[in-house]
Amino acid sequence: MQLYSFFNSSTSYRVRIALALKGLAFDTIPVNIRVGEHRAQPYVDEVNASATVPALVDGDVSLGQSLAIIDYLDAKYPQSRLVPQDIEARARVLELSMLISCDIHPVNNLRILKYLQGPLALSAEQKDAWYRHWVAEGMAGVERLLVKYGHGAWCFGDTPTLADVCLIPQIANAQRMGCDLSAYPRAMAVFAQAETHPAFLAAAPNRQPDYSV
Amino acid sequence: MQLYSFFNSSTSYRVRIALALKGLAFDTIPVNIRVGEHRAQPYVDEVNASATVPALVDGDVSLGQSLAIIDYLDAKYPQSRLVPQDIEARARVLELSMLISCDIHPVNNLRILKYLQGPLALSAEQKDAWYRHWVAEGMAGVERLLVKYGHGAWCFGDTPTLADVCLIPQIANAQRMGCDLSAYPRAMAVFAQAETHPAFLAAAPNRQPDYSV
Incomplete structure:
Protein backbone atom coordinates (compact mmCIF):
# COMPACT_ATOMS: atom_id res chain seq x y z
CA MET A 1 0.00 0.00 0.00
CA GLN A 2 1.24 3.50 -0.83
CA LEU A 3 0.08 6.71 0.77
CA TYR A 4 0.65 9.96 -1.09
CA SER A 5 1.00 12.33 1.80
CA PHE A 6 2.29 15.72 2.92
CA PHE A 7 3.61 15.76 6.47
CA ASN A 8 1.73 18.89 7.47
CA SER A 9 -1.56 18.13 5.71
CA SER A 10 -4.17 17.31 8.31
CA THR A 11 -6.17 15.18 5.86
CA SER A 12 -3.02 13.10 5.22
CA TYR A 13 -2.55 12.96 8.99
CA ARG A 14 -6.07 11.49 9.34
CA VAL A 15 -5.30 8.64 6.97
CA ARG A 16 -1.93 8.00 8.62
CA ILE A 17 -3.70 7.61 11.97
CA ALA A 18 -6.28 5.24 10.46
CA LEU A 19 -3.56 3.08 8.88
CA ALA A 20 -1.60 3.00 12.14
CA LEU A 21 -4.67 2.12 14.23
CA LYS A 22 -5.38 -0.75 11.87
CA GLY A 23 -1.76 -1.88 11.92
CA LEU A 24 -1.46 -1.63 8.13
CA ALA A 25 2.01 -1.22 6.66
CA PHE A 26 2.42 1.38 3.90
CA ASP A 27 5.02 3.33 2.01
CA THR A 28 4.82 7.11 2.21
CA ILE A 29 5.22 8.94 -1.08
CA PRO A 30 5.69 12.61 -0.21
CA VAL A 31 3.75 15.17 -2.25
CA ASN A 32 4.88 18.70 -1.50
CA ILE A 33 1.71 20.77 -1.66
CA ARG A 34 3.63 23.95 -0.82
CA VAL A 35 5.16 23.85 -4.30
CA GLY A 36 2.07 22.47 -6.06
CA GLU A 37 3.14 18.86 -6.60
CA HIS A 38 -0.47 17.78 -6.00
CA ARG A 39 -1.52 19.65 -9.13
CA ALA A 40 1.19 18.18 -11.38
CA GLN A 41 1.10 15.31 -13.81
CA PRO A 42 1.20 12.35 -13.73
CA TYR A 43 -0.21 12.58 -10.16
CA VAL A 44 -3.57 14.08 -11.19
CA ASP A 45 -4.22 11.75 -14.11
CA GLU A 46 -2.84 8.56 -12.67
CA VAL A 47 -3.20 8.73 -8.92
CA ASN A 48 -5.67 11.32 -7.66
CA ALA A 49 -8.15 13.12 -9.89
CA SER A 50 -9.08 15.36 -6.94
CA ALA A 51 -5.62 16.97 -7.24
CA THR A 52 -5.18 16.99 -3.49
CA VAL A 53 -3.43 14.97 -0.81
CA PRO A 54 -3.81 12.35 0.47
CA ALA A 55 -4.28 9.51 -1.99
CA LEU A 56 -4.11 5.81 -1.25
CA VAL A 57 -3.01 3.14 -3.69
CA ASP A 58 -3.97 -0.36 -2.63
CA GLY A 59 -3.37 -2.85 -5.40
CA ASP A 60 -5.59 -1.78 -8.31
CA VAL A 61 -7.47 0.82 -6.29
CA SER A 62 -6.29 4.42 -6.36
CA LEU A 63 -8.38 6.70 -4.21
CA GLY A 64 -8.47 10.32 -3.10
CA GLN A 65 -10.36 12.16 -0.32
CA SER A 66 -9.38 11.24 3.23
CA LEU A 67 -12.84 10.26 4.46
CA ALA A 68 -13.49 8.07 1.43
CA ILE A 69 -10.09 6.44 1.99
CA ILE A 70 -10.83 5.76 5.65
CA ASP A 71 -14.27 4.34 4.84
CA TYR A 72 -12.57 2.07 2.28
CA LEU A 73 -9.99 0.94 4.82
CA ASP A 74 -12.73 0.26 7.36
CA ALA A 75 -14.62 -1.89 4.87
CA LYS A 76 -11.62 -3.78 3.51
CA TYR A 77 -9.60 -4.07 6.72
CA PRO A 78 -12.23 -4.17 9.46
CA GLN A 79 -9.83 -4.66 12.38
CA SER A 80 -9.99 -1.69 14.79
CA ARG A 81 -13.18 -0.44 13.16
CA LEU A 82 -13.28 3.36 13.06
CA VAL A 83 -16.95 3.88 12.24
CA PRO A 84 -19.27 1.88 14.48
CA GLN A 85 -21.92 -0.32 12.92
CA ASP A 86 -24.68 0.48 15.41
CA MET B 1 -39.75 12.94 10.92
CA GLN B 2 -38.87 16.63 10.92
CA LEU B 3 -36.28 18.33 8.75
CA TYR B 4 -34.92 21.68 9.85
CA SER B 5 -34.12 23.22 6.51
CA PHE B 6 -33.46 26.45 4.62
CA PHE B 7 -34.76 26.43 1.07
CA ASN B 8 -31.56 27.78 -0.45
CA SER B 9 -29.10 25.77 1.64
CA SER B 10 -27.48 23.17 -0.56
CA THR B 11 -26.79 20.86 2.38
CA SER B 12 -30.52 20.99 3.26
CA TYR B 13 -31.23 20.33 -0.43
CA ARG B 14 -29.08 17.17 -0.25
CA VAL B 15 -31.10 15.75 2.62
CA ARG B 16 -34.39 16.68 0.93
CA ILE B 17 -33.30 14.71 -2.15
CA ALA B 18 -32.32 11.71 -0.02
CA LEU B 19 -35.65 11.73 1.81
CA ALA B 20 -37.55 12.03 -1.48
CA LEU B 21 -35.56 9.23 -3.13
CA LYS B 22 -36.36 6.98 -0.19
CA GLY B 23 -40.02 7.99 -0.22
CA LEU B 24 -39.90 9.14 3.40
CA ALA B 25 -42.51 11.65 4.54
CA PHE B 26 -41.30 14.55 6.66
CA ASP B 27 -42.32 17.93 7.95
CA THR B 28 -40.16 20.88 6.97
CA ILE B 29 -39.31 23.28 9.77
CA PRO B 30 -37.79 26.36 8.13
CA VAL B 31 -34.67 27.85 9.71
CA ASN B 32 -33.77 31.19 8.17
CA ILE B 33 -29.99 31.20 8.09
CA ARG B 34 -29.96 34.68 6.50
CA VAL B 35 -31.08 36.13 9.82
CA GLY B 36 -29.11 33.71 12.01
CA GLU B 37 -31.91 31.45 13.22
CA HIS B 38 -29.47 28.48 13.08
CA ARG B 39 -27.41 30.11 15.81
CA ALA B 40 -30.31 30.84 18.14
CA GLN B 41 -31.65 28.97 21.13
CA PRO B 42 -33.30 26.55 21.64
CA TYR B 43 -32.24 25.25 18.20
CA VAL B 44 -28.53 24.90 19.08
CA ASP B 45 -29.05 23.26 22.46
CA GLU B 46 -32.02 21.09 21.65
CA VAL B 47 -31.84 20.26 17.97
CA ASN B 48 -28.46 20.78 16.35
CA ALA B 49 -25.27 21.39 18.31
CA SER B 50 -23.46 22.12 15.03
CA ALA B 51 -25.51 25.35 14.77
CA THR B 52 -26.10 24.82 11.07
CA VAL B 53 -28.81 23.54 8.77
CA PRO B 54 -29.98 20.92 8.09
CA ALA B 55 -30.95 18.86 11.12
CA LEU B 56 -33.12 15.78 11.17
CA VAL B 57 -35.32 14.68 14.04
CA ASP B 58 -36.45 11.07 13.79
CA GLY B 59 -38.10 9.93 16.99
CA ASP B 60 -35.49 10.23 19.74
CA VAL B 61 -32.64 10.93 17.35
CA SER B 62 -31.71 14.53 16.58
CA LEU B 63 -28.85 14.83 14.13
CA GLY B 64 -26.91 17.51 12.29
CA GLN B 65 -24.51 17.43 9.31
CA SER B 66 -26.05 16.46 5.96
CA LEU B 67 -23.72 13.56 5.18
CA ALA B 68 -24.18 12.05 8.64
CA ILE B 69 -27.94 12.42 8.23
CA ILE B 70 -27.91 10.70 4.83
CA ASP B 71 -25.71 7.87 6.15
CA TYR B 72 -28.19 7.46 9.01
CA LEU B 73 -31.14 7.38 6.60
CA ASP B 74 -29.35 4.83 4.44
CA ALA B 75 -28.76 2.57 7.45
CA LYS B 76 -32.22 2.92 8.97
CA TYR B 77 -34.27 3.08 5.77
CA PRO B 78 -32.27 1.01 3.28
CA GLN B 79 -34.75 1.29 0.39
CA SER B 80 -33.15 3.13 -2.57
CA ARG B 81 -29.71 2.78 -1.05
CA LEU B 82 -27.59 5.86 -1.73
CA VAL B 83 -24.16 4.51 -0.81
CA PRO B 84 -23.41 1.15 -2.43
CA GLN B 85 -22.26 -1.74 -0.27
CA ASP B 86 -19.66 -3.08 -2.71
Missing part, protein backbone atom coordinates in the same frame (compact mmCIF):
# COMPACT_ATOMS: atom_id res chain seq x y z
CA ILE A 87 -26.90 3.02 13.64
CA GLU A 88 -27.00 5.71 16.32
CA ALA A 89 -23.39 5.34 17.44
CA ARG A 90 -22.38 5.59 13.80
CA ALA A 91 -24.48 8.72 13.30
CA ARG A 92 -22.80 10.47 16.25
CA VAL A 93 -19.30 9.60 15.06
CA LEU A 94 -20.06 10.80 11.55
CA GLU A 95 -21.77 13.98 12.77
CA LEU A 96 -18.67 15.08 14.67
CA SER A 97 -16.34 13.93 11.89
CA MET A 98 -18.28 15.92 9.29
CA LEU A 99 -18.42 19.02 11.46
CA ILE A 100 -14.62 19.00 11.50
CA SER A 101 -14.14 17.83 7.92
CA CYS A 102 -16.72 20.10 6.28
CA ASP A 103 -17.15 23.10 8.58
CA ILE A 104 -13.65 23.68 9.99
CA HIS A 105 -10.86 22.15 7.95
CA PRO A 106 -11.76 23.19 4.37
CA VAL A 107 -11.98 26.91 5.07
CA ASN A 108 -8.57 26.97 6.74
CA ASN A 109 -6.46 24.77 4.54
CA LEU A 110 -3.34 25.84 2.70
CA ARG A 111 -4.94 26.73 -0.64
CA ILE A 112 -7.45 29.02 1.06
CA LEU A 113 -4.82 30.80 3.15
CA LYS A 114 -2.71 31.24 0.01
CA TYR A 115 -5.69 32.79 -1.81
CA LEU A 116 -6.31 35.18 1.07
CA GLN A 117 -2.74 36.44 0.99
CA GLY A 118 -2.24 36.12 -2.79
CA PRO A 119 -5.18 37.28 -4.96
CA LEU A 120 -6.94 39.03 -2.07
CA ALA A 121 -3.73 40.60 -0.74
CA LEU A 122 -4.86 40.38 2.88
CA SER A 123 -2.42 40.94 5.71
CA ALA A 124 -0.98 38.19 7.90
CA GLU A 125 -3.13 39.57 10.73
CA GLN A 126 -6.31 39.25 8.64
CA LYS A 127 -5.35 35.71 7.61
CA ASP A 128 -4.69 34.74 11.23
CA ALA A 129 -8.00 36.28 12.35
CA TRP A 130 -9.77 34.33 9.60
CA TYR A 131 -8.16 31.09 10.78
CA ARG A 132 -9.01 31.68 14.42
CA HIS A 133 -12.58 32.72 13.60
CA TRP A 134 -13.45 29.43 11.88
CA VAL A 135 -11.64 27.35 14.47
CA ALA A 136 -13.61 29.10 17.24
CA GLU A 137 -16.93 28.65 15.40
CA GLY A 138 -16.32 25.00 14.63
CA MET A 139 -14.68 23.97 17.88
CA ALA A 140 -17.60 25.44 19.84
CA GLY A 141 -19.82 22.98 17.95
CA VAL A 142 -17.38 20.12 18.54
CA GLU A 143 -17.35 20.84 22.26
CA ARG A 144 -21.16 21.03 22.40
CA LEU A 145 -21.43 17.66 20.65
CA LEU A 146 -18.85 16.08 22.97
CA VAL A 147 -20.52 17.42 26.10
CA LYS A 148 -23.92 16.25 24.89
CA TYR A 149 -23.07 12.85 23.41
CA GLY A 150 -19.42 12.05 24.16
CA HIS A 151 -18.26 9.56 26.78
CA GLY A 152 -15.16 7.61 27.74
CA ALA A 153 -11.51 8.42 27.15
CA TRP A 154 -12.00 9.19 23.45
CA CYS A 155 -14.71 11.21 21.70
CA PHE A 156 -17.22 8.37 21.81
CA GLY A 157 -16.14 5.58 24.10
CA ASP A 158 -12.97 3.80 25.11
CA THR A 159 -11.50 3.17 21.69
CA PRO A 160 -10.64 5.70 18.98
CA THR A 161 -13.12 6.27 16.18
CA LEU A 162 -13.18 8.39 13.03
CA ALA A 163 -14.20 11.32 15.24
CA ASP A 164 -10.83 11.14 17.03
CA VAL A 165 -9.03 10.59 13.74
CA CYS A 166 -10.49 13.91 12.52
CA LEU A 167 -10.23 15.81 15.83
CA ILE A 168 -6.55 15.28 16.65
CA PRO A 169 -5.07 16.73 13.41
CA GLN A 170 -7.51 19.65 13.64
CA ILE A 171 -6.40 20.50 17.18
CA ALA A 172 -2.73 20.03 16.29
CA ASN A 173 -3.18 22.52 13.43
CA ALA A 174 -5.04 24.99 15.61
CA GLN A 175 -2.27 24.83 18.21
CA ARG A 176 0.35 25.40 15.53
CA MET A 177 -1.58 28.50 14.44
CA GLY A 178 -1.68 29.79 18.02
CA CYS A 179 -5.42 29.42 18.63
CA ASP A 180 -6.72 29.64 22.19
CA LEU A 181 -8.34 26.26 22.83
CA SER A 182 -9.10 26.67 26.52
CA ALA A 183 -12.85 26.86 25.90
CA TYR A 184 -12.92 23.23 24.72
CA PRO A 185 -11.86 21.14 27.74
CA ARG A 186 -13.59 17.95 26.60
CA ALA A 187 -11.92 18.10 23.18
CA MET A 188 -8.56 18.87 24.78
CA ALA A 189 -8.91 15.87 27.12
CA VAL A 190 -9.27 13.68 24.03
CA PHE A 191 -6.23 15.40 22.52
CA ALA A 192 -4.22 14.61 25.67
CA GLN A 193 -5.34 11.01 25.42
CA ALA A 194 -4.07 10.82 21.83
CA GLU A 195 -0.68 12.13 22.91
CA THR A 196 -0.15 8.85 24.77
CA HIS A 197 -1.27 6.56 21.93
CA PRO A 198 1.38 5.02 19.64
CA ALA A 199 -0.76 5.14 16.47
CA PHE A 200 -1.47 8.85 16.87
CA LEU A 201 2.18 9.53 17.68
CA ALA A 202 3.45 7.55 14.67
CA ALA A 203 1.12 9.51 12.38
CA ALA A 204 2.20 12.96 13.61
CA PRO A 205 3.81 15.40 11.17
CA ASN A 206 7.20 15.34 12.92
CA ARG A 207 7.49 11.59 12.43
CA GLN A 208 7.06 11.69 8.64
CA PRO A 209 9.90 11.23 6.13
CA ASP A 210 9.15 14.57 4.46
CA TYR A 211 9.00 16.52 7.74
CA SER A 212 10.73 19.87 7.69
CA VAL A 213 10.53 22.94 9.89
CA ILE B 87 -16.32 -1.82 -1.39
CA GLU B 88 -14.97 -0.23 -4.56
CA ALA B 89 -18.27 1.17 -5.79
CA ARG B 90 -18.77 2.68 -2.36
CA ALA B 91 -15.30 4.22 -2.41
CA ARG B 92 -15.95 5.93 -5.76
CA VAL B 93 -19.30 7.33 -4.62
CA LEU B 94 -17.79 8.65 -1.39
CA GLU B 95 -14.73 10.08 -3.14
CA LEU B 96 -16.87 12.25 -5.41
CA SER B 97 -19.27 13.14 -2.62
CA MET B 98 -16.43 14.26 -0.37
CA LEU B 99 -14.77 16.27 -3.12
CA ILE B 100 -17.99 18.28 -3.38
CA SER B 101 -18.79 18.34 0.33
CA CYS B 102 -15.31 19.14 1.62
CA ASP B 103 -13.48 20.89 -1.24
CA ILE B 104 -16.20 22.95 -2.94
CA HIS B 105 -19.23 23.62 -0.80
CA PRO B 106 -17.71 24.73 2.53
CA VAL B 107 -15.57 27.50 1.09
CA ASN B 108 -18.51 29.04 -0.76
CA ASN B 109 -21.33 28.83 1.72
CA LEU B 110 -23.26 31.76 3.10
CA ARG B 111 -21.25 32.32 6.27
CA ILE B 112 -18.01 32.49 4.29
CA LEU B 113 -19.42 34.92 1.73
CA LYS B 114 -20.74 37.07 4.57
CA TYR B 115 -17.30 37.13 6.21
CA LEU B 116 -15.67 38.15 2.93
CA GLN B 117 -18.00 41.11 2.54
CA GLY B 118 -18.35 41.91 6.26
CA PRO B 119 -15.13 41.72 8.31
CA LEU B 120 -12.87 41.62 5.23
CA ALA B 121 -14.82 44.35 3.40
CA LEU B 122 -14.21 42.80 -0.01
CA SER B 123 -16.15 43.98 -3.03
CA ALA B 124 -18.97 42.04 -4.70
CA GLU B 125 -16.58 41.43 -7.61
CA GLN B 126 -13.95 39.91 -5.30
CA LYS B 127 -16.58 37.74 -3.62
CA ASP B 128 -17.90 36.54 -6.99
CA ALA B 129 -14.36 35.78 -8.20
CA TRP B 130 -13.75 33.80 -5.01
CA TYR B 131 -16.91 31.80 -5.58
CA ARG B 132 -16.10 31.06 -9.22
CA HIS B 133 -12.48 30.17 -8.42
CA TRP B 134 -13.39 27.39 -6.00
CA VAL B 135 -16.20 26.09 -8.21
CA ALA B 136 -13.77 25.89 -11.14
CA GLU B 137 -11.11 24.13 -9.06
CA GLY B 138 -13.53 21.63 -7.60
CA MET B 139 -15.66 20.99 -10.65
CA ALA B 140 -12.54 20.21 -12.69
CA GLY B 141 -11.86 17.41 -10.19
CA VAL B 142 -15.49 16.26 -10.32
CA GLU B 143 -15.36 16.08 -14.11
CA ARG B 144 -12.05 14.18 -14.05
CA LEU B 145 -13.52 11.64 -11.63
CA LEU B 146 -16.69 11.24 -13.71
CA VAL B 147 -14.76 10.78 -16.96
CA LYS B 148 -12.45 8.26 -15.31
CA TYR B 149 -14.89 6.24 -13.21
CA GLY B 150 -18.44 7.39 -13.99
CA HIS B 151 -20.90 5.40 -16.10
CA GLY B 152 -24.62 5.27 -16.81
CA ALA B 153 -27.21 8.01 -16.64
CA TRP B 154 -26.19 9.15 -13.18
CA CYS B 155 -22.70 9.72 -11.70
CA PHE B 156 -22.12 6.04 -11.07
CA GLY B 157 -24.66 3.86 -12.78
CA ASP B 158 -28.34 3.87 -13.58
CA THR B 159 -29.71 4.86 -10.20
CA PRO B 160 -28.92 7.96 -8.16
CA THR B 161 -26.34 7.70 -5.38
CA LEU B 162 -24.98 10.05 -2.76
CA ALA B 163 -22.69 11.44 -5.47
CA ASP B 164 -25.73 12.72 -7.38
CA VAL B 165 -27.34 13.92 -4.16
CA CYS B 166 -24.26 16.12 -3.58
CA LEU B 167 -23.66 17.11 -7.21
CA ILE B 168 -27.08 18.49 -8.14
CA PRO B 169 -27.36 21.13 -5.38
CA GLN B 170 -23.75 22.17 -6.05
CA ILE B 171 -24.45 22.73 -9.75
CA ALA B 172 -27.73 24.50 -9.00
CA ASN B 173 -25.84 26.89 -6.70
CA ALA B 174 -23.09 27.46 -9.25
CA GLN B 175 -25.68 28.28 -11.91
CA ARG B 176 -27.41 30.70 -9.55
CA MET B 177 -24.06 32.44 -9.02
CA GLY B 178 -23.51 32.70 -12.78
CA CYS B 179 -20.59 30.26 -13.07
CA ASP B 180 -19.60 29.01 -16.53
CA LEU B 181 -20.08 25.24 -16.36
CA SER B 182 -19.45 24.40 -20.02
CA ALA B 183 -16.15 22.68 -19.19
CA TYR B 184 -17.97 19.91 -17.29
CA PRO B 185 -20.16 18.13 -19.86
CA ARG B 186 -20.34 14.83 -17.96
CA ALA B 187 -21.46 16.57 -14.78
CA MET B 188 -23.98 18.66 -16.71
CA ALA B 189 -25.43 15.54 -18.34
CA VAL B 190 -26.11 14.19 -14.84
CA PHE B 191 -27.66 17.53 -13.92
CA ALA B 192 -29.97 17.32 -16.95
CA GLN B 193 -30.94 13.80 -15.88
CA ALA B 194 -31.88 15.07 -12.42
CA GLU B 195 -34.11 17.75 -13.94
CA THR B 196 -36.41 14.96 -15.10
CA HIS B 197 -36.52 13.08 -11.78
CA PRO B 198 -39.42 13.71 -9.40
CA ALA B 199 -37.38 13.31 -6.20
CA PHE B 200 -34.83 15.88 -7.33
CA LEU B 201 -37.59 18.23 -8.48
CA ALA B 202 -39.52 17.92 -5.21
CA ALA B 203 -36.38 18.76 -3.24
CA ALA B 204 -35.51 21.90 -5.22
CA PRO B 205 -35.41 25.27 -3.45
CA ASN B 206 -38.40 26.67 -5.35
CA ARG B 207 -40.63 23.86 -4.09
CA GLN B 208 -39.98 24.51 -0.40
CA PRO B 209 -42.47 26.16 1.97
CA ASP B 210 -39.93 28.84 2.94
CA TYR B 211 -38.98 29.68 -0.65
CA SER B 212 -38.64 33.37 -1.39
CA VAL B 213 -36.95 35.30 -4.15
